[in-house]
Amino acid sequence: MEHILKSIKQLKQEKSATILAHYYTTPQIQDAADYIGDSLALAQEAVKLQNDLIVMCGVHFMGETVKILAPHKKVLLPDMNASCSLAESCEYGKFKQFVDEHRGYTVISYVNTSAAVKSLTDICCTSSNALPIVKSLPRNEKILFAPDRNLGDYIKSQTGRDDMVVWDGACHVHEQFSVEKIVELKRQFPNAKVLAHPECKKPVLILADEVGSTAALLKYSQASSSKEFIVATEPGIIHQMKRNSPQKIFIPVPPVDSTCGCNDCEFMKLITPEKLYLSLKNECPEVLVEEGLRVKAEKSIVRMLEMSKKLGL
Numbered sequence: 635m636e637h638i639l640k641s642i643k644q645l646k647q648e649k650s651a652t653i654l655a656h657y658y659t660t661p662q663i664q665d666a667a668d669y670i671g672d673s674l675a676l677a678q679e680a681v682k683l684q685n686d687l688i689v690m691c692g693v694h695f696m697g698e699t700v701k702i703l704a705p706h707k708k709v710l711l712p713d714m715n716a717s718c719s720l721a722e723s724c725e726y727g728k729f730k731q732f733v734d735e736h737r738g739y740t741v742i743s744y745v746n747t748s749a750a751v752k753s754l755t756d757i758c759c760t761s762s763n764a765l766p767i768v769k770s771l772p773r774n775e776k777i778l779f780a781p782d783r784n785l786g787d788y789i790k791s792q793t794g795r796d797d798m799v800v801w802d803g804a805c806h807v808h809e810q811f812s813v814e815k816i817v818e819l820k821r822q823f824p825n826a827k828v829l830a831h832p833e834c835k836k837p838v839l840i841l842a843d844e845v846g847s848t849a850a851l852l853k854y855s856q857a858s859s860s861k862e863f864i865v866a867t868e869p870g871i872i873h874q875m876k877r878n879s880p881q882k883i884f885i886p887v888p889p890v891d892s893t894c895g896c897n898d899c900e901f902m903k904l905i906t907p908e909k910l911y912l913s914l915k916n917e918c919p920e921v922l923v924e925e926g927l928r929v930k931a932e933k934s935i936v937r938m939l940e941m942s943k944k945l946g947l
């Protein structure tokens with residue numbers, strides 16, 4: 635393994651490549667990356683990239699977002715099977731019909747969608763900026779929110795916008811977290827703070843001391859005076875939490891049904907050091923977006939970046 639990690643470093647230098655990684659990838663991938671972030675930070679980084687060869691260590695929609703924002707760069711995704719259950723839960727044809735049935739609505743879609751769905755979207759969002767973006771829109775503006783029903787319901791509860799129309803999609807990783815498991819852990823660690831991602835179900839979010847994107851939960855764990863944290867999001871983030879606060883204890887919440895006791899996103903975990911090495915070496919597989927579609931999808935992502943800047947995010 636050491637040998638592969640060394641070769642990745644060498645190849646990266648030789649080819650002047652940039653490696654981007656999401657917090658849910660394995661510790662080895664995170665350590666090999668030039669930049670680690672949540673979905674918003676990775677999109678923000680895409681418009682600042684200097685190098686022409688980019689490897690996205692994350693899932694397909696993340697690579698697609700970089701390609702849409704930086705079309706002249708070569709964007710690699712080490713495993714094209716790295717999909718996302720949320721993106722899969724929002725198929726273009728059905729979503730188009732849904733949008734057509736809601737004429738006059740502002741369409742806000744999570745970045746966890748295909749380029750095709752983004753082309754039907756007015757404003758993209760991530761878990762970092764979804765709430766402030768919705769809050770910034772006039773109260774009488776009609777909103778269609780997709781695809782995550784849990785994040786949509788969370789936004790409704792925080793804004794009182796009960797009339798917001800929400801697509802019925804979900805992330806299979808975050809939907810697995812249960813109140814029972816968290817209560818069990820709270821009994822063992824009564825002083826621990828509960829951290830939850832807004833893709834979790836409502837009863838889990840009600841129990842949480844902090845609800846936020848991966849970057850927000852990381853920040854909270856650093857700033858908090860608490861020493862123990864029960865983490866209800868994909869456990870990859872714990873690598874950075876431990877790195878930033880080595881003296882603190884982070885307890886992953888196991889899913890209800892699991893033989894391995896962990897709640898990994900199997901798509902993120904498809905990105906292994908071996909595949910990263912091969913991808914850099916052979917400069918494939920490459921993420922491509924047809925130009926007409928790219929131009930249509932770009933508008934909603936650019937709008938998100940502009941609004942995030944205005945909102946100080």
Ligand code: 13P
Pocket residue numbers: 671672673674718746760761762805833846847848849
């Ligand atoms: P964030 O990166 O916005 O925290 O979202 C987590 C996620 O599930 C990404 O796929």
Ligand code: SF4
Pocket residue numbers: 658693717718719720721746805806807808868899900901902
């Ligand atoms: Fe998609 Fe969920 Fe995996 Fe994130 S954790 S990439 S939302 S399946």
